[in-house]
Amino acid sequence: MARKNIEMDPATKQFNEGLEFINRHPMFAPLASHAQFVRKEGNLCPDQGWAVVTKNGQIHIHPKKRATSQEWIYILAHCLLHLGFGHFQEKERQDLWNTACDSFVAKFLWDMKLGKPPAEMDSGIDYSVKSEEELYRIFLENGVPSGLTILGTAGQGYSDMHLRSPQSHWDRKVDWPDCFGKGLAMAVSSAVKVTAGYEAFLGAEKEALTQAQKAKNWFMNSYPLLGALAADFKIIEDPLLCQRLSISIAAVDVEMKEIYMNPAAGLDEQENRFVMAHEILHVGLRHHARAEGRDPYLWNVACDYVINHWLMEMGLGAFPRVGGLFDPELKGLSAETIYDRIVTDIRLYRKLATFRGVGLGDIMEPQTPDWWNRKDGASLDEFYRSALSQGLVYHEEQNRGLLPAGLVEEIKALAQPPIAWDVELAKWFDHYFSPIEKIRTYARVSRRQSSTPDIPRPRWIPNAGDEEGRTFGVVLDTSGSMDSKLLAKALGAIASYSISRDVPLVRVLFCDAAVYDQGYMAPEDIADRVAVKGRGGTVIQPAIDLLETAEDFPRKGPLLIITDGYCDRLTIRREHAYILPKGQHLPFVPRGKVFRI
Structure with a gap:
């Protein structure tokens, strides 16, 4: 037979909420963790009271009193502060000492704005004293004002501090002021963290920062x-x-x-x-x-x-x-x-x-x-x-x-702003094809000056033989996925820079599923209309192997590979560079200079 769910009565629910708040509050948590809360029939709390506290740290709560959670927060904090402030002292007039301590605690909680006192304990607090001792001396000399006799949690006419605790297994030797000091330090630290947003305000729905x-x-x-x-x-x-x-x-x-x-x-x-x-x-x-x-x-x-x-x-x-x-x-x-x-x-x-x-x-x-x-x-x-x-x-x-x-x-x-691909390509040409040194010669004289027509002038011409070996290989991916605009831009730039760097001939190879060797072409011919062969699949490695093993191609001649990136793994044993569309990558290929159009 299934057990019926037993609902918690409203009074107990409100008390538990107040007690949970006290247990989580950084100032009162060290005190509450060492105290014992007794809420059962026959405890030390008077019938008209709310709670009393004993010297050994037991807090006896009236089991049938109804109060809001804020009121229970105030009552429990009041009792714990008696322990934390070290109020359990024997005096000549114990009743006046208890009233002085109640007044001091009530002023402390009023300044803290913690909880809410029950209606019968709510009295205006308009005095300022340095300590309970000073207030006790004032009461001895002048008596107790009527408004301050209702501030204790045991009810008017009763003391909420019991110097002699009942015999019980609960007997601990606790340094209560030391616990309260630790609580104060935790409260200050928590207040700084709450202000900085590192910790949630106690009772707020906002979550603490991770x-x-x-x-x-x-x-x-x-x-x-x-x-x-x-x-x-x-x-x-x-x-x-x-x-x-x-x-x-x-x-x-x-x-x-x-x-x-x-x-x-x-x-x-x-x-x-x-x-x-x-x-x-x-x-x-x-x-x-x-x-x-x-x-x-x-x-x-x-x-x-x-x-x-x-x-x-x-x-x-x-x-x-x-x-x-x-x-x-x-x-x-x-x-x-x-x-x-x-x-x-x-x-x-x-x-x-x-x-x-x-x-x-x-x-x-x-x-x-x-x-x-x-x-x-x-x-x-x-x-x-x-x-x-x-x-x-x-x-x-x-x-x-x-x-x-x-x-x-x-x-x-x-x-720095990114360098355009054609500027980088020009630097690549400068690296491999430095300007040819020019010499003066009378073999082919220049125009005579009108002022001195009888004096021949030498002409500046490239040094004979320097143009030998000034060539490079172009491997052109002509597969079906290759963009014709990319081919046009790349070939146009190659022809233009080759002419300006005095490159006489360029070895050109087309490749898709097979290799089409165009042989050596003059840069001017590359700039003209070129009948591109292929437009099938992509196989670039055979074209590279052909150039690297060709007897009529310089051993140190660099390679310029124009592709869209959809190719297999390559093996290249000489200097090389790639011209690629933007956003495309070359999977599993040797590292080389990349120019992105």
Whole structure:
């Protein structure tokens, strides 16, 4: 037979709410934890009273009195303050001493605005005394004013302090004033935290800040380098969501402006600062957009090593005890250099764990792969760069601490406007094809000057033989997925720069599923209409092998590969570069210079 639910009577419910508040209040919690609350028939409380307190810390409450929770808060606090203030002293006039102590406690609670006194105990308190002793001497000399005889919790005519406790197993030797002193210290500390927003006001519905939210507030208030970026991101602390997304500690979603912090990781505030700074730096340093064809996870691992080294040097927070990537041997290396080392042993580094987990990058992949090509994506990128640059300026102006030189260098580099792809391509030509030295010769004289027609003038011509070997190979992806506009722009730029750098001939190969060798072509012919062959599948490796083994192609001639990125793994043994559409990546290919149209 099922048991019926027994509803709590309203009087008991109100008392329990008041007692729970006292137990949670920082000032009264140490006193309440050592006291015993007795609310049963036959206790020491008089019939007309509310409660009395004994010397050993027992508080006897009337079992049938009805009061609101605020009134019970006032009554219980009154009794506990008798213990905390050390009022249990034997005096010549014990009744006057009890009244003096009641008056002093009532004034204290009135100033605290704690609880609400019952109607029969509510009396105007318009005096100011330094101590109970002074008030006791006044009562001895002048008597007790009528309005102060109703301030005790035992009722008028009764004492609410019992010096002699009844015989009971409850007999503790407690330093009550010391407990009250600890409570006062806790109350002051709690008041500061409530004012700062780190802790909820007692009894309020507002939730206290979590460790991650405290870390975010610290960045906004005390660390200008990352404060602007931290303010723009939303902190998500949902353990179920983190479990569904396989986030063991933290991750960042650049597109959604969200940082996921898994509360199940159990990080303290200092560890939260470290992890949050780590995720913010991923965004500020544009690691999501700088992969440029690299494997996303391995690139994430390389960036993690760099960021964690910087954060350790800066002394920002504490390295999490639950995980993270740190290797002293990689100190001072760039993310690109570390990535090049990682790809030589992919099996080992595939087993490493970022803050998201093993084999997963803590930079969340965007829901729309080409989101940064849209207008809002471009504005986000500009915001991240400007926020980090301004933060660096504020950080240095306010002398907030030393920063690693590598981090400062990267932030300043991000502040510079991006270089156009054709300008970068021109620099590539300058690197491989420096201007040909010119000499003066009389073999082919220049025009004579009108003022001295009898004097021949030498002409400046390129030094004979310097043009030999000034060539390079162009591998053109002519598969069906290749954009014709990309081909036109790339070939036009190649022809223009080849002519200006005195490149006489260019070796051109078309390739889709097969290789079509066009042989050497003059730059002027490349700029003209070219009959592109192919438009089938994409196989680039045979074209590269042909150029590298061709006897009529210079051994040090560089390669320029024009593709849309949809190709297999490549093996290239000479200097090379790629021309790619924006937003496309080259999976599993050797690292080379990339120009994005």
